[in-house]
Amino acid sequence: MLGFGSFKAQDCSGPTRRSFIKTAAAVPFTVGSTHQVLQAAQAAQQEGRVKSVIVLWLWGGPSHIDTFDPKPDAPMEYRGPFGTIPTKTSGMHFTELLPKMASRSDKFTVIRSMVTTNGGHPGAGTVGLTGYEENAGPIQPNFGAIVAKDRGSTEALPPFFYVGRGIPRDLPRRIEGYGGGTLGKAYDPFLVRADERGHVSIPQLDLLEGITPKRIQNRKALLNQLDNARRQLDSAGIEQWNRTHQSAYGLLADAEARQAFDLTQESDKTRGRYGQTTFGQGCLLARRLAEARVPYIQVNWSEYVETFSPNCDFGWDTHIFNFELLQDRHCPILDRAYSALIDDLQDRGMLDETLLIAMGEFGRTPRISNRAAREHHQHCYFSIWAGGGIEPGRCIGESDPRAEHPITRPITPLQVGTTIAELCGIGAKRRAELKVLDGGSLIHELV
């Protein structure tokens, strides 16, 4: 089931007359030949070995010491309550919370020496997704916006997707570095969400609520309604208005594009492998978008960082219940969804041309807090890299015996973004042309 705004249209048999008229009537008919555009986009993509990037954004700051960088020999007040298990990578252990990923570690590479410059969520989120601090000047583009700008749009499908409930935020505010930044709002992500049952919806089109078939039959009423909708959308910026509607039109008019959203085309077995969770089904949707050659897909674990607050969707910010939630909820969901995704990409022959990265904005304090949990820790955390031709089965970087600091060369979010761009064929010259990722260096072990 695919929903446009709050309206659900059966997409197995194409959009209903109602949903098609609702959106098509509201857009300028300026879309060219989808086939020609697709050909051009595919030609451009051949420059880099990576066709699509999927970022699993583990929002809230997952504990590194309780997951991918355990320290079983650290003092009691550091090591936590979990046992460790061997992985398929020689000498590398995970905690017992991640058995599926441990048995697949020969398919990915773990970096244990990540550091960032900001210890607060929105700020660190911007650093993690753009490479730069929010207050360092104009907000820089999300790595996905850079890839989107370089690749261009197929018009049938936007080049940069957010899969999730909304723009990542904490209770006070959302992050600044979520979208186009200096490249413009045209390169903001296109938001799509899949619920735990695989129902897909496009919240951005909620702005068109009220344009009903009955009103469309009355030309005068329709024009009034469109004016109202236009005024609403103007507040979000005209570029965004155009792109939203062009994208919506493309989604409705192009059968192939439409199918990218249709999780009902997956077998129950496949959907089940990802798990009946929003993150699991979001990962499945990301695989389908990558299959449809969308250049950049960011799957947001949650909209809110808050881990156990009503109306917040269980982020990784485990100031309380760190050990309990990792054990009961977060790690089982991640373990299952990540494993299903990497298996699926490999089984379909997509892993070499898809770059899969899992990371958050920082780690958590290795010393256990007075609340028997862990606080923010920007001085050491992890990222996990797979596909894109990267040699798998390695552990890059090392932290100290208490997982407080790297004892090898620290790796920064700016290096993450630069490496993503490089693997996508956006070399130093092109980055300079786009005026992005200035000063960034590569993670040489990955390229």
Place this chain on the structure above:
Amino acid sequence: MNWFKLQTLAGLLLIIHSANLPVAADEIKLTHDGNIKRDPLFIHEGKTLVYSYDQREDLIRAVQIPMDDLSSAPEPLFGEERSHQTEIAFSPDGRYVSFDQCTGNLTGKLVIRDLESEKEVSISHSGRGAYRTPTFTPDGQRVIYAFAEKGPMQLWSVNLEGKDKQQVTEIEGMTHWPGFTPDGKRLVFSNSREHNYEIYIRDTDGSNETRLTNNRLMDIRPRVSPDGKRICFVSTRDGNYEVYVMNLDGSRVVRVTNNSERDDYPNWHPNSQQLVYVSERDGQMDLYLVDVPPAESAPEVHTR
């Protein structure tokens, strides 16, 4: 095709068919929505099943369903619609209920509610720590729970008015999941001081502690059977979350579940012969009721 081959083929088909059955013969699937669930327990002498589940992607709610009408929609256990409600516990006489409630960011609290007077109290500790795993003493006069006030999770107890707070344990590591033998003389819990969660039993005065499990992976959520003879628990010792049962002295460990996915949150039926637990199968989490093999007839698959 001769008779032997036909017999073999029929046998193979039977095996394949059996393998595809959704539940084993000694199991009953109690729910079918597949949503994330946790903390099941029976009340009303086994006539009602209570559990918490993801009502929305941002809300965990406690619900109940009658065992004689499992197809009915789960009814909210409490009226509050804007709080997470987990780890429900009822007093032996059913008059009081205690649970973890979270109404806002970092504002978890432990509630003790008198269902007759509809009055409730919240436990008060310094700091904004996390309350976990409340349970009533067998005489129904106190609630014991886990809380981190100055570091690791310890066990505490209060009376039904939420007063007379007493620290029950002072052990290194995390301490969770308290439970009592029916006579109230022995306390069972998990603690992580030996590098991972192990299950311990001690007298309620803190003496005579015995470690019941001993392996390098977690042994959690111990619950003593109503007849006081056995303990069910969860362990990852065989590769993923599975449900086990052992005698009160740690002997005769029996693996009850054997699924490739997660089996967790076991709790006893009042008959002490069955367990309700959460099982994840094909990515969907539902509740199952399973018969527990008798200790004397079941093979002992692990020592501790």
